[in-house]
Amino acid sequence: MTTNEIIKQLFLAFSKQDNEDFIRIAEEFIDSEKRKKHNIAAKQLKDALYASAKSNKAVIHSNRYRANIPIPRDNDSGFPLLEVREYNLSWDDLVISNNKKLILEQICNEIQSTDILATYNLAPARKTLFCGMPGTGKTFCAKILSSVLQTPLVYINFDAIISSYLGETATNLRKVFEFIKNGMWVVLFDEVDIIGKNRDDHHELGEIKRVVNNFLQMIDNFEGESLLICATNHPHILDPAIWRRFDEIINFELPDKEERERLINLYLKPIKKDSNLNLSSIGKETEGFSPSDLQLMCKEAMKHVIINNRDVLTSIEMNYVLTRYRERHALRQKNGGMRF
Ligand SMILES: Nc1ncnc2c1ncn2[C@@H]1O[C@H](COP(=O)(O)OP(=O)(O)O)[C@@H](O)[C@H]1O
Ligand SMILES: [Mg+2]
Known part of the structure; x- marks a missing residue:
């Protein structure tokens, strides 16, 4: 089958919403790539095909x-x-x-x-x-x-x-x-x-x-x-x-400053943020926090916004939870690193 023919078959399977056919044709194409020794391309295609764990293969x-x-x-x-x-x-x-x-x-x-x-x-x-x-x-x-x-x-x-x-x-x-x-x-x-x-x-x-x-x-x-x-x-x-x-x-290991900032951004993704909110400074001020600590802190900040019917997360909520979590962190350090 030519590449054009394969793409056409895939389109047909898509428009018929025939997942099984789609996967079969895609797998055939991946196999043909492998036979041509295009191993990297074959792997990338396979990863793309099964990018979601909800894909048929995983369920089967x-x-x-x-x-x-x-x-x-x-x-x-x-x-x-x-x-x-x-x-x-x-x-x-x-x-x-x-x-x-x-x-x-x-x-x-x-x-x-x-x-x-x-x-x-x-x-x-x-x-x-x-x-x-x-x-x-x-x-x-x-x-x-x-x-x-x-x-x-x-x-x-x-x-x-x-x-x-x-x-x-x-x-x-x-x-x-x-x-x-x-x-x-x-x-x-x-x-x-x-x-x-x-x-x-x-x-x-x-x-x-x-x-x-x-x-x-x-x-x-x-x-x-x-x-x-x-x-x-x-x-x-x-x-x-x-x-x-x-x-x-x-x-x-515990995350460094950049990683903490990335984590905070990741955890705050679901909420709209005020343009003045400086997350990099929060990243700096959370030395010693684990990803799990940061996640709890961010969840709490988001809850404050939602419960108080505000539109955006601002530095007010972030500074409030930061203070609370830093106190908590200090208390934990004093108690030999115990988590609570
Ligand atoms: N490196 C990380 N990147 C992103 N999120 C993380 C990371 N580490 C922990 N988390 C978040 O914190 C939660 C608790 O972490 P967990 O895997 O239970 O820690 P551990 O098993 O090391 O005690 C996870 O479910 C995840 O949401
Ligand atoms: Mg664990």
């Missing part, structure tokens, strides 16, 4: 997995051990330093190039550790990766599956790994810092250490197709052996 994927595999549950409580979630986020939702973004993009590219890598006997990095202070975007980033890869996120709150009967924990972990083995997911083991939280309880410490070692062993032995992410706010309290278990370790 997730439904297939969801339909076939029951969610594992804790024997005692009956609670689900994991959740399967879908997100529709993009890189634009994430503000992060360029070098971190490159690492994250590389992780995605490797996973998407699994087949090509395999022909060279190479495998993508599949085991990653996210560490860094609360509110810096570890959980959020897992959602972004899930969106970009158009692969559902399996969310596991590590704390929650460490059941009150520690004996059950090994069984729970086995069930979780059994589940993820059967599909292609982005798997997030969130808040894996359980050892730190229970440090005072010497009686249980040995047992918990055993559980964590057991978990690390399972990570080591994992050979499935999924991308595994472990996230922790306290990497220093994890077993030193943890560092060599991961293909990639990303340390999430």
Whole structure:
């Protein structure tokens, strides 16, 4: 088919609102580009075709997995051990330093190039550790990766599956790994810092250490197709052996002045702003704030505008919330960095 013919077919599919046909023709065209070794163009076209996680492909994927595999549950409580979630986020939702973004993009590219890598006997990095202070975007980033890869996120709150009967924990972990083995997911083991939280309880410490070692062993032995992410706010309290278990370790840092300004702009996007509002000065005055702090602050400012029936956000609201959040931040610093 000539390019003109393909475009005509696409137009026809569009006017008939036939999504399936549209995707089929587009995929055929991408394949023909690949055959011509136009690999970059093919990849760009594919990214464009599946830019939205709501695209057919993503829905078909997730439904297939969801339909076939029951969610594992804790024997005692009956609670689900994991959740399967879908997100529709993009890189634009994430503000992060360029070098971190490159690492994250590389992780995605490797996973998407699994087949090509395999022909060279190479495998993508599949085991990653996210560490860094609360509110810096570890959980959020897992959602972004899930969106970009158009692969559902399996969310596991590590704390929650460490059941009150520690004996059950090994069984729970086995069930979780059994589940993820059967599909292609982005798997997030969130808040894996359980050892730190229970440090005072010497009686249980040995047992918990055993559980964590057991978990690390399972990570080591994992050979499935999924991308595994472990996230922790306290990497220093994890077993030193943890560092060599991961293909990639990303340390999430607090945003610098420029990044804070970008975040503030991002979070205030939904509201009209007064032309005199100087967001760059707010960026300067929020040193030490995490993205999550900035988000809360911006939400509060917007609520003031909306509730008071004003048309635009002005420096009055921004300065008010800035003062409040700076006080809050100072209080937190005084209390050893605790978040509230
Ligand atoms: N780097 C970031 N860029 C944009 N938004 C962010 C970023 N980090 C955090 N956020 C916002 O703050 C919220 C809380 O962050 P979260 O990912 O839960 O932090 P963590 O898991 O590191 O404690 C996120 O849902 C997101 O809206
Ligand atoms: Mg988190």
